[in-house]
Amino acid sequence: GAVVSQHPSWVICKSGTSVKIECRSLDFQATTMFWYRQFPKQSLMLMATSNEGSKATYEQGVEKDKFLINHASLTLSTLTVTSAHPEDSSFYICSASEGSSGANVLTFGAGSRLTVL
Amino acid sequence: GEDVEQSLFLSVREGDSSVINCTYTDSSSTYLYWYKQEPGAGLQLLTYIFSNMDMKQDQRLTVLLNKKDKHLSLRIADTQTGDSAIYFCAEIPMDSSYKLIFGSGTRLLVRP
Numbered sequence: 745g746a747v748v749s750q751h752p753s754w755v756i757c758k759s760g761t762s763v764k765i766e767c768r769s770l771d772f773q774a775t776t777m778f779w780y781r782q783f784p785k786q787s788l789m790l791m792a793t794s795n796e797g798s799k800a801t802y803e804q805g806v807e808k809d810k811f812l813i814n815h816a817s818l819t820l821s822t823l824t825v826t827s828a829h830p831e832d833s834s835f836y837i838c839s840a841s842e843g844s845s846g847a848n849v850l851t852f853g854a855g856s857r858l859t860v861l
Numbered sequence: 862g863e864d865v866e867q868s869l870f871l872s873v874r875e876g877d878s879s880v881i882n883c884t885y886t887d888s889s890s891t892y893l894y895w896y897k898q899e900p901g902a903g904l905q906l907l908t909y910i911f912s913n914m915d916m917k918q919d920q921r922l923t924v925l926l927n928k929k930d931k932h933l934s935l936r937i938a939d940t941q942t943g944d945s946a947i948y949f950c951a952e953i954p955m956d957s958s959y960k961l962i963f964g965s966g967t968r969l970l971v972r973p
Binding site: 852 | 901963964965
């Protein structure tokens with residue numbers, strides 16, 4: 745089945761630094777990937793839709809300059825948290841659709857836990 | 862608007878059946894989904910149901926859909942301790958193009 749890989753699975757960084765998270769579709773091509781954010785004991789909130797070869801579409805309230813998304817190839821999207829602060833600490837999850845099932849099924853990565861000190 | 866609601870917590874004894882409920886607001890959703898999240902992990906698709914179906918069964922899982930009441934449920938038969946996790950229902954509204962809207966999640970605890 746479709747597999748989505750995220751890296752790193754966890755990262756700790758100092759306040760003010762930038763952190764890049766990668767999301768790869770391992771055995772399929774994904775023109776669209778999605779980035780979600782999950783706070784402890786809460787649901788997933790869609791941050792942005794990553795479109796291969798074009799600009800990402802951000803949800804209302806998400807700072808595009810803070811969360812830079814690049815989708816340079818059909819198998820890779822990256823999320824860069826710029827000038828990270830403790831309030832950016834969260835669990836970030838990406839997803840992609842293989843598109844063959846007809847049911848709009850999304851495959852999720854295992855998530856990346858970011859802790860900003 | 863888009864809003865998917867679930868009860869927050871459910872506790873059952875091992876071997877019993879679990880029923881997790883979900884209500885949604887967008888009647889245009891073509892598919893509705895159930896995902897499972899284990900601690901510190903991503904989401905695993907359990908099952909989904911097409912909106913013109915009332916029921917779907919997949920081994921220990923039974924999904925019931927009541928479109929009139931916009932109510933979705935997931936029944937897990939013979940619940941095991943390994944089923945302890947958070948369960949999310951989700952929908953993709955017609956005009957949202959793959960954008961999954963998640964419920965708040967139900968934490969299932971299976972007691973030995």
